[in-house]
Amino acid sequence: MTPVSFKGLSLGSGIPKICVPITGADSNTVIGQAGEAVSSAADLAEWRLDYFNDLEDTASIISTANRLIEILGDLPLIITLRDRAEGGKRQIADADYLNLYTQLVARTEVTAIDVEWQRDPTITAQLITLTRAHQVRTIISHHEFEHTPTKAVMVDQLTKMAQLNGDVVKLAVMPASNEDVLNLMVSTHEASQQFSQPIITMAMGSLGAVTRVAGQTFNSVMTFATTSNLSAPGQLTVDQTRQILKIIAQ
Numbered sequence: 001m002t003p004v005s006f007k008g009l010s011l012g013s014g015i016p017k018i019c020v021p022i023t024g025a026d027s028n029t030v031i032g033q034a035g036e037a038v039s040s041a042a043d044l045a046e047w048r049l050d051y052f053n054d055l056e057d058t059a060s061i062i063s064t065a066n067r068l069i070e071i072l073g074d075l076p077l078i079i080t081l082r083d084r085a086e087g088g089k090r091q092i093a094d095a096d097y098l099n100l101y102t103q104l105v106a107r108t109e110v111t112a113i114d115v116e117w118q119r120d121p122t123i124t125a126q127l128i129t130l131t132r133a134h135q136v137r138t139i140i141s142h143h144e145f146e147h148t149p150t151k152a153v154m155v156d157q158l159t160k161m162a163q164l165n166g167d168v169v170k171l172a173v174m175p176a177s178n179e180d181v182l183n184l185m186v187s188t189h190e191a192s193q194q195f196s197q198p199i200i201t202m203a204m205g206s207l208g209a210v211t212r213v214a215g216q217t218f219n220s221v222m223t224f225a226t227t228s229n230l231s232a233p234g235q236l237t238v239d240q241t242r243q244i245l246k247i248i249a250q
């Protein structure tokens with residue numbers, strides 16, 4: 001694995017990094033949650049833009065993003081537009097998705113954006129080219145909210161995402177058994193031996209909780225944890241996660 005720097009934070013070396021989601025529906029709530037993220041033990045923050053009320057108001061989104069970045073200071077910011085099909089709050093057409101990310105990459109100092117692997121490949125390719133030109137990182141992501149694929153399929157999904165040449169790949173699955181959870185961990189470990197990009201994976205829900213704290217054991221480099229509002233089932237608090245990661249790293 002070759003570590004990738006997110007605003008000086010090294011993903012892929014040392015203890016997995018803790019990312020706190022920001023899920024406010026309006027600017028004031030978003031800004032308030034950024035303050036909570038800064039006072040927490042998190043390493044970085046993710047603005048889940050699909051939770052925002054007004055996705056048509058680009059000016060307000062850009063000014064909120066700039067304010068967020070200012071408040072977060074040294075903490076890197078990832079911006080994520082998660083479609084309903086992948087467990088997000090909104091259905092977002094490819095053209096709107098491309099347009100909003102293009103504005104954000106060009107007009108803010110965002111550290112990284114999350115790009116859904118299942119989008120039209122021309123959109124993904126355009127976003128990767130654009131982010132490279134602006135020194136913005138990309139996380140290529142995929143979510144299986146209904147089930148956990150087989151090990152072979154998960155390794156294949158991770159490998160195909162890595163082939164798009166973003167900076168990091170991410171896979172979240174919904175387990176129905178202990179075996180699903182173990183398979184997610186084994187697939188992540190196996191994929192990490194096959195390509196150099198850092199990998200983020202998790203099994204969601206309470207059944208998958210171990211995957212949110214054991215990334216160091218199976219080579220997942222980041223985990224999502226909350227200060228208040230969950231952005232996916234099974235997330236622990238930042239404090240709980242920090243404590244367990246420390247114990248495991250001893």
Ligand SMILES: O=C1C[C@@](O)(C(=O)O)C[C@@H](O)[C@@H]1O
Nearest residue numbers: 021080172202204224231232
């Ligand atoms: O992709 C992910 C992972 C996640 O779904 C989780 O399960 O922690 C939470 C999302 O906010 C983030 O974008």
